[in-house]
Amino acid sequence: MNATTLPRLAVTAGEPAGVGPELLARLAASDLPADLVAITDRGLLERAAAACRLHLTILEDDGTRQAYRTPGSLRLRHVPLGATERPGTPDPANARHVLDVLGAAADGCLEGRFDAVVTGPVQKSVINDAGMPFRGHTEFFAERAGADVVMMLASPELRVTLATTHLALAAVPVAITAPLLERTLRIVRDALVRRFGIAAPRIAVLGLNPHAGEHGHMGREEIDTIIPLLERLRGEGMDLLGPLPADTAFVPAMRPRYDAVLAMYHDQALPVLKSEAFDRTVNVTLGLPFIRTSVDHGTALDLAGTGRADPASLFAATRLAIDLAQRGDHA
CATH class of the missing domain: 3.40.718.10 (Isopropylmalate Dehydrogenase)
Structure with missing residues (x-):
């Protein structure tokens, strides 16, 4: 072109x-x-x-x-x-x-x-x-x-990416591993730079459990897997926010703080996106x-x-x- x-x-x-x-x-x-x-x-x-x-x-x-x-x-x-x-x-x-x-x-x-x-x-x-x-x-x-690809759902107001896609909810916790999240975050960051022209993308990462685990009282995936990975990638210079509780990550006051969201599973974030922009939401394959x-x-x-x-x-x-x-x- x-x-x-x-x-x-x-x-x-x-x-x-x-x-x-x-x-x-x-x-x-x-x-x-x-x-x-x-x-x-x-x-x-x-x-x-x-x-x-x-x-x-x-x-x-x-x-x-x-x-x-x-x-x-x-x-x-x-x-x-x-x-x-x-x-x-x-x-x-x-x-x-x-x-x-x-x-x-x-x-x-x-x-x-x-x-x-x-x-x-x-x-x-x-x-x-x-x-x-x-x-x-x-x-x-x-x-x-x-x-290697990642699914993104994008509207004019919000970009959501998924760590797991069409997977039974019972299978999600086992699937959320450090290698999976690292691969996904690298693909998302690269696509935001290369495709969307965002020089220094900010990615909000949701926790898997309610309240992002509540310091281990509602699950340990955040403590054992998600937080250590995010800290390591931040050490490389990636701008990562979280892990955030999914119930507050999409409130208006939070949205200016990130360019995209990484959700742990399909129905964690997509209902928010589709409820507000169903006819303006686009599926984009990153990677x-x-x-x-x-x-x-x-x-x-x-x-x-x-x-x-x-x-x-x-x-x-x-x-x-x-x-x-x-x-x-x-x-």
Whole structure:
């Protein structure tokens, strides 16, 4: 990308029977300043546009960069469906299509043909039902790129990262180890510098237990694991706050003190974020050698085919991808 061309974004529709294709059609109709390249099936995109009562100009992607995109237009890399979609009813016959789309997007980013990838929601269960083990976008891209990654959920007001993600609550205490937290904090700090342009990032670290353990009276993970690690990393110059009690870490008076939060588990911090900014929250994968943002919602099968799905989260994910691509790498 250079100063005279638009950020070139690969955009995936996710589950063909979900709302992703319709959200992609609405994104193409917008005036967001990006060179949008849809990686999907042409017929799927055309049917989604018709469901939204939109007329799109769909051009084959020739790989060139452009300085302007007319609203209502986008370029396409065609990846054929295995079977014609039935809105609201995922078909395992399309599992290979979904994975081929993600592979094409990742490879295009790794080869420098795209500045970022923006992903729509997938239906993990139907991919696994097709006999293709799949844990999610984050894990797929991490394996494709050979990278250690961290999940961040970001809104305009708050950035939250996770030490553990989709893990049963009973398994979390055993998973919270010093090596895990060190790896996670290093990835988060590096991404805040390189991707977000924060020269000296401040990271708030939550405790695992209520009241951050209450000096050992409500659990010893803070004393035995978290505090010693934070002290060691502070000795290297990292600006780390905590461990903080999760019930007070997000109050307005605390937020100016940090640039991002590291939570110990999925539901420790995400309810705060989603309750105040659900339609403006973006999933960002930190640690990849390319930019990846995503909607922070599911496939909404009950709305598929109606043309009524709200594109706000996809717009937010695209805006953040544009911003990060334009900032470049600050390393």
